[in-house]
Amino acid sequence: MIFSRTSFALRYYGVTRHFHKGSSKLHDQTIGEKLIMKVLNVAEKNDAAKSLAGLLSGGNLRRREGLSKWNKIYEFDYTLMGERCQMIMTSVSGHLLGLEFVGNFRNWQGCNPLALFDAPVMKQCSQDYEPIKRTLEKEARQCSVLIIWTDCDREGENIGFEVIQVCTAVKHNLKIYRAKFSEITAQSARRAVQNLAQPDRRISDAVDVRQELDLRIGAAFTRFQTLRLQRVFPENLSNLIISYGSCQFPTMGFVVERYKAVQNFIPESFWKIKVTHTISDLSVEFSWKRVRLFDQTACQVLYDICLERTLATVEKVQSKPKSKWRPLPLDTVELEKLASRKLKLSAKVTMQIAEKLYTKGLISYPRTETNIFPKELNLRSLVEMHTADHNWGEFANRVLEAGPNPRIGKKSDQAHPPIHPTKYTCNLEGDERRVYEFIVRHFLACCSKDAEGLETVVDIDINEEKFVASGLMIIARNYLDVYPYDKWSGKEIHVYQQGQTFEPTNIEMTEGMTSAPNLLTEADLIALMEKHGIGTDATHADHIEKIKSRLYVGLENDNYFVPGQLGMGLVEGYDSMGFPMSKPNLRAELEADLKRVCEGTRNPADVLREQLAKYKDVFRIAIEQAAKLDTALSQYLEEHAQPPGDSLVTLEEMPEPAMKCPSCGLDMVLKTKRDGTSKYLSCMAYPECRSALWFPRNVEGLTVSEQSCPQCGPDVKKLNFKFRRGSMIPYCEDNYTGCVGGCDLQFLEMLDMRPLMSRPRPPGSPPVSRGGGITASFADSGMGSSLGGGRSSASNTSHRGASYSSTRGRGSQTSINRNSTDMGGWSITDNIVRGASSRVPRLLGGGDGSSDHENKVVCNCNLDAILLTVRKDGPNQGRKFYKCNKNQGQGCNFFMWADSVEENRQEGGRPLVAANNVPRQPPARQGGNIAGGSDDVLCRCEEPTKRLTVQKEGPNKGRTFYACAKGQNNGCNFFQWGDEVPPMDSNWSGGDNGMSGGRGGWTRRGGAGKSQRGAGRAGPSMDTEKKKRKCGVCGMEGHNKKNCPNNMIYSGKTNFIKCIFFLPFHIDIFPNICNIINNLALKRNKDVEVKKQRQET
Secondary structure: OHHHHHHHHHHHOOOHHHOOHHHHHHHHHHHHHHOOEEEEEEEOOHHHHHHHHHHHHOOOOEEEOOOOOOOOEEEEEEEEOOEEEEEEEEEOOOOOOEEEEOHHHHOOOOOOHHHHHOOOEEEEOOHHHHHHHHHHHHHHHOOOEEEEEOOOOHHHHHHHHHHHHHHHHHOOOOEEEEOOOOOOOHHHHHHHHHOOEOOOHHHHHHHHHHHHHHHHHHHHHHHHHHHHHHHHOHHHHOOOOOOOOOOHHHHHHHHHHHHHHHHOOOOOEEEEEEEEEEEOOEEEEEEEOOOOEOOHHHHHHHHHHHHHOOOEEEEEEEEEEEEEOOOOOEOHHHHHHHHHHHHOOOHHHHHHHHHHHHHOOOEOOOOOOOOOOOOOOOHHHHHHOOOOOOOOHHHHHHHHHHOOOOOOOOOOOOOOOOEOEOOOOOOOOHHHHHHHHHHHHHHHHHOOOOEEEEEEEEEEEEOOEEEEEEEEEEEEOHHHHOOOOOOOOOEOOOOOOOOOEEOOOEEEEEEEEOOOOOOOOHHHHHHHHHHHOOOOOOOHHHHHHHHHHOOOEEEEOOOEEEEOHHHHHHHHHHHHOOOOOOOOHHHHHHHHHHHHHHHOOOOHHHHHHHHHHHHHHHHHHHHHOHHHHHHHHHHHHOOOOOOOOOOHHHOOOOOOEEEEOOOOOOEEEEEEOOOOOOEEEEEOOOOOOOOEEEOOOOEEEEEEEEEEEOOOEEEEEEEEEEEOOOOOOOOOOOEEEEOOOOOOHHHHHHOOOOOOOOOOOOOOOOOEOOOOEEEEEEEOOEEEEEEEOOOOOOOOOOEOOEOOEEEEOOOOOOEEEEEEEEEOOEEEEEEEEOOOEOOOEEOOOOOOOOHHHOOOEEOOOOOEOEEEEOOOOOOOOOOEEEEOOOOOOOOOOOEEEHHHHHOOOOOOOOOEEEOOOOOEOOOOOOOOOOOOOHHHOEOOOOOEOEEEEOOOOOOOOOOEEEEOOOOOOOOOOOEEEHHHOOOHHHHOOOOOOOEEEEOOEEEEOOOOOOOOOOOOOOOOOOOOOOOOOEOOOOOOEOOOHHHOOOOOOOOHHHHHHHHHHOOOOOHHHHHHHHHHHHHHHHHHHHHHHHHHHHHHO
C-alpha cells in the first residue's frame, strides 16, 4: 500500500524519472514487445479510403467515427515490410489547406490591388475542414508511419504534402511513404504497399507556384475590375463579381475569336462542274478535279468546252485496300471530347462521373495524359472480365482469340496508364452506365483490329477536263462491331474498265456560297486549350464552367459557345491596350515552366518571381489605361460610363515595413489609431497575429527611415520621430532618428515601451510566403536582439547555468533548454519546448535569474502549473499534461500537453507563461509616482480598467476583478481577477531611468524592488495607499499560501522536488523519504476531501 502510494506521488510530481535511470530502457523494451506498430494511411476521399481498406484487409476491417462525420476511420491488421502492424485508414476531402492573404489584405478596400502581387500569403485550414485536420493530428500522435494514398497527379501530390505538414507538426519523427497506384483494385493496392516510395516535393512545389500565381494575379485583377466597373456601370454591373483568371481569359478569348470570325465572315460565290452517270437505279457522281472556281466566266468557258464533246473516257481504275483505324487508348482529353460529341455530356459532368467510377474500382484513374498501354499490364485478363456480358461478350471472346493488340499512341505522363475498365459490372444506371459502357467499348475497340475495306477510284476525261469518283466496299467491320460511336458505310460504284467510254447522264455547272466556320463546341474548345497549353487535362472542365458561371460566355442551342456582352467588352478592352490578355501565350509559358519544375530543371522560386513580374507590369499599365476598358464595355452594355470617382489608383500603396514581426515573421508597419491620437507598429497579419508596439502620445510625427539598424540587422529600419516640443529633453531633441528593435533599451524606457518579444506559433501553423528570422538573447544586465530577414541565427548568453536562444525562420521552432543545475550532488536536466495548447504559453521579458522562477510552466494565474496524467480509457491514456494549480471554477482553465513541451529539446532557460489576459502595468508618470487602484491595470484599449466586485451567488461572490471601462459591447472584453494581478513590488517600482525585467512585468532600475539585481537611488514608495496581503503560512508579503515556498502541499511540483534534493541525500535514508512522500499524499487526499465537503455544504 505504501509503495503504491509512493509510486503515485513520485509520478504525480514528476520525480520518477530522476530515480533508477538505468531501468527505464528495460521498461521501454518490455512495453515495446507488447505494442504493435500503428500505420496511418490517408486517402484523398472517403470512398477511396473505404475501398482501399476493404481491398487490403480482405473485407475484415473495423469502422469507427472520426471528428468529421464525412471522413470515417477504418482499422485492420496487415503485414507491412515483414512486420505485423495495425493499419488506420482515413481520408481528407481534397485540399486540406487553402492559400489565403493575411490580415488586412483580405479586405477588398484595405489596400491597393497592386500590393497583392507582394502581399504575404499563407496556407490555412478552413473552418469546414478543421474536424478533418484534428482527426489527422489525433491519429498521427499514436502512429509511427504515415502512408499517403492521394491521387497520383500534381494536385494529389500537393494534398499529400498538406497531410504531411499537419501530421509532422504534432509528431515530427513520423516515417513517411507514398503509395503509387493507378486503379483501386486488390492487386494494385497490394503492389503499391509492396513498392512504397517517397513523396515528390518537386511536383508539389509546381502546384504551390500555380496556386500562388492564380491567387495573386486573380485577386489583383478581379478587385480592380470589380471595384471600378461597378462604379462605372452601376445599372448592369453593380451586383456582379467581374473575375479574372489567367486560364479563364484565354479560354474566353478562343470563344470571342471564333465568334468574331463568324460575325465578320463575308460569304463568296463559287462555281463548279458536276458529272453524273446513272445505270438502272445506281447513280455515280464524278467530282471536278479543279474543285471550284470563284470566277463565273472562267467556269462557264470550261463548262462550254465539256459540252462540245460530252463523251467520257475512263483513264484509270484503281482498287486498293482501305482501313478505318481503331481508336487510340483513351486519355482524359479524348474522354472529355468524345463524351461531349457522342454522349452529349459536358466535360464537367463526364469527369465527375469518371471519378465516381474510379472510386468504386470500376475504371482506372481518369486523369491521365497517356495513350500507350504499358507492356506489364495484363490486357488479356482485363478483356476476359467482359466475356459474359450479353452486349459485348461475344466481341470480347473474338478479341481473346486474336489476342489484344491495342494501337500505340505518342503520349505518356509516366504516371498512369490509359483509362480502361478494371472490374465488370451491370448494375449501373443513367449517365454512369453510359460513361462506363463507353469506356468498356472504347477499350475493347482499341484492343481489336482496324475495319477493312476495298476502295475503287475511277478517273475520267471529258474534252481534257478531269473528273474523279470513288466507291467503297467494306470487307471486315472488326472494331466497328463493338464501337457504334464511329460510322463507316460502303459506297457502291459501277464496274469500269480502263479505256472504256460512256456518255454521262448529266453535265451541269452549279453555283455555291462559301460558309462561315462553325461556332465552337465544348469538344472544339477543349482541343484548342490542349493545343495551346491552357490548363491541364484535369482543369479544362473547371475553366470552362467558370467562364459560363461568370456569364462571360453562354451556349447557343445547348451546343455552341457564344460570348456574352461582358465577355466581349473585357476582351476588346484589354486588346485595345495592346495586351495579349485573351491570348494563350502568357499562360502557355507558365504551364511549360511548371512541367520543368516537376522535372527538376527549373527553380520554383524563379518561375514564381518571373511570372509575377510579367503580370505586375501588365497590371500597372491596365490601371493607367482603364478608360479604354470603360469605352469598350460601354458599347456592349449600352450604358453610358459614369465617372469612377475615387478610383483604386488613389488608394495608398503598400506601407513601408519597419521591422519583422517576432511572432510570425511578417512585416510590421506604421499605423495610426482611429481617433488619430497616436501611432503604433502593427503586424501585417492582423488579426491573426496581434503583435503591436504602441507609441506614447508625445510622438507627434513618425515615419520609417531608409536607414537600417546596424545592430538589429537589415530588416529593422530606424524611425524618424517628431516629439512634442521639449517632452524628451534632455535625452534627445524634438526630431530624433532611433531604433525600437530592442538594441536601445534606454530609448525604449524613455518612451515607456516594452520591446517586442517572440511568441511561439502553434504546431502545424503553415509558414508565410514572405518571412524573416529573429534571434533574441537575454543577459543579466538587459536584453539584446538581432533580427534578420529570411534567415535564422542564434545568440546564447550564459546566465546562472542556463541559456536562452530564440531562433525564428521558415518553419523554425522556439525552444527552451535547461542546462544541468546542481542540487545536493544530483544533476537535474529538464527540456521544454513551447507547444500547442488551448492557450499558447509565451516568454515574458526580463527576470532576475532567480532559481525560484526557473524551470516552470506557468499558467494564466501566474502560478506554477501542475503535471498530471490521463487515467481515463482512450487514446490519450497515460499521457501527461499541465493544468492550472487552482481548483476547477477558481482558476484560469490553463491546459497544455506535456509532450508538446518536452518533444523538441534544444535551448533554454526561462519560465513558460500563459499569454492570455496578462495585465499590462502602466508606465511611471511624470515625476515618478504611480497611483494605486484600478489605474494600475490597463486593458487592451490602452485605457485604465474599472474595478468591480462579483455580486452573483457562487464561489466567487465578493471577489474583485478588473474589466474594460468601455463596457461589454464597446470595449476589448478585457478581464482579470483582482487577486491575480501581480504584486506591485515585483513588477513596478518608482525610480529613475533604466529598466530591469521581473517575471510578469518590468521594474524601474534603481528602485528597491526585490527582483532587481542592483539598486540605484530609491524612488517613492508604491504601497502607501494599499496594504499588501500576507501569506498565511510564513507571514511574508508578495505571495499566498498556495505558492509559498515553505508550504510543500501547495507549492507544486518544482518546490517539492527542491525540498527533496536539498535534503542530505543518501541511499540509506530512501525509506524515510518514501514515508514522507506517503504522508504528504495522504494529507493531500484529506485536504481534497475537506474541500469537497465544504463546497457541498
